[in-house]
Amino acid sequence: NAGVTQTPKFRVLKTGQSMTLLCAQDMNHEYMYWYRQDPGMGLRLIHYSVGEGTTAKGEVPDGYNVSRLKKQNFLLGLESAAPSQTSVYFCATRRQSNQPQHFGDGTRLSIL
């Protein structure tokens, strides 16, 4: 999906390790979101940002932190990874409230 780039695409971690997922967008969108997708659960919102320097909690924020120091980047951090955080993580962006969200291609994260 052009415009929203997620890195890395795949990662395997051991329990207790930390890592940061990066979402970068070149569409100058104000709003950015982090979701996780698990089998049979659809996409669930972790954290979101309505502009540079702002963040807020979504449905499932526990165990994650985020930062939006620059408008184009939204970082998702796992301080101490747990097997329950094994999932596919998607970043999304949106220009205005009445427009659809645009998604990146996801990061597949496995925690052993």
Next chain:
Amino acid sequence: DQQVKQNSPSLSVQEGRISILNCDYTNSMFDYFLWYKKYPAEGPTFLISISSIKDKNEDGRFTVFLNKSAKHLSLHIVPSQPGDSAVYFCAASALGYGGATNKLIFGTGTLLAVQP
């Protein structure tokens, strides 16, 4: 409590026929609904949306119908093509209530398989 439900995990349709994907919601504050399509190893792609002030929105082969009294929406694909085979997610938002956040609540998805 799941506010957006897609009760059919999968659907199989013959090429050229109509595909009908269904979605139910429970929150009466939802006023903006979207359908996303997702291929394996890719992110969801926006397909079509509808506001609660309408009961139908059409875009080429894709039509979304909204029945507010039943809290039900459906996506019709006519004619179905093999390239339509993907997972389809329904999503809803309380645009008029959530302010600038416009958080989307997603259903669990329906896997559509269009047989040649």
